[in-house]
Amino acid sequence: MEIIITPDYESMSKTSAEIIAKEIRRKHDLVLGLATGDTPIGTYRELANLHKAEGLDFSKITTFNLDEYLDLAPLHKNSYNYFMWENLFKHVNISPHKVFVPQGNTDDPEVFSDWYERQIRDAGGIDLQVLGIGRDGHIGFNEPGSSFASRTRVKGLYEQTIKDNARFFDKEEDVPRFAITMGIGTIMEAKKILLIANGEAKAEVCREFIEGPVTSQITASALQLHSYAIVILDAEAASKLKRKEYYNWIRDNKHIVRKQIGR
Numbered sequence: 001m002e003i004i005i006t007p008d009y010e011s012m013s014k015t016s017a018e019i020i021a022k023e024i025r026r027k028h029d030l031v032l033g034l035a036t037g038d039t040p041i042g043t044y045r046e047l048a049n050l051h052k053a054e055g056l057d058f059s060k061i062t063t064f065n066l067d068e069y070l071d072l073a074p075l076h077k078n079s080y081n082y083f084m085w086e087n088l089f090k091h092v093n094i095s096p097h098k099v100f101v102p103q104g105n106t107d108d109p110e111v112f113s114d115w116y117e118r119q120i121r122d123a124g125g126i127d128l129q130v131l132g133i134g135r136d137g138h139i140g141f142n143e144p145g146s147s148f149a150s151r152t153r154v155k156g157l158y159e160q161t162i163k164d165n166a167r168f169f170d171k172e173e174d175v176p177r178f179a180i181t182m183g184i185g186t187i188m189e190a191k192k193i194l195l196i197a198n199g200e201a202k203a204e205v206c207r208e209f210i211e212g213p214v215t216s217q218i219t220a221s222a223l224q225l226h227s228y229a230i231v232i233l234d235a236e237a238a239s240k241l242k243r244k245e246y247y248n249w250i251r252d253n254k255h256i257v258r259k260q261i262g263r
């Protein structure tokens with residue numbers, strides 16, 4: 001994993017948006033995996049700015065969102081589908097038929113999940129998957145104990161996750177107890193992965209998934225096994241890392257490697 005430590009939320013968001021934009025410019029029909037939550041809002045704002053200011057073109061890309069609450073209709077104001085349209089899609093020139101978000105109110109979640117996996121495969125697989133992280137280490141809604149081989153399916157949410165996400169709802173009882181989420185196996189098949197995290201509340205779990213052992217109890221630690229994973233943290237989320245100086249040194253000395261390989 002490449003660890004990039006930025007001073008604050010703004011610079012974390014700018015750095016991650018630049019990485020995503022670079023991939024879109026490199027491959028116009030990029031297949032992009034997307035996440036929800038507070039963390040990526042700044043990144044999406046930056047992407048919308050790049051669209052307006054520089055004409056960053058979303059018209060040929062396909063997107064797949066990680067997850068959706070079970071039983072929420074796509075237009076429900078707490079659905080992740082609604083979140084994505086509010087925070088990104090309506091601000092850029094994306095083609096609505098190339099946007100995929102799991103359908104929370106599907107009649108048959110199992111059939112739907114298989115269909116979702118097929119859509120990802122038929123699109124050629126995910127080129128770049130954007131991730132946030134939950135305080136219990138989950139990515140998507142893959143709560144502790146999720147199999148590293150898991151595919152898109154229904155998962156029950158942990159008490160901690162329900163509490164953390166209650167801020168988006170009128171009251172805690174309204175938070176759905178289940179969600180449809182891509183599995184760890186699905187996420188790990190993405191060619192590149194970009195995880196972003198900010199704030200002190202994420203410091204402990206960031207130390208665990210980056211510097212601790214690979215364990216299904218902290219599902220983000222699966223990223224240690226990925227061949228191309230970038231993690232961008234703000235200073236608060238990075239505050240408990242033991243090897244902070246080393247990551248900074250690598251970042252500041254990358255030119256040495258480039259020089260050695262003649263670039």
Ligand code: GLP
Nearest residue numbers: 036037038039132133134140141
């Ligand atoms: C939810 C989502 C995750 C997200 C996490 C953290 O549980 N399913 O994909 O990473 O929340 O959210 P936040 O960025 O608001 O801390």
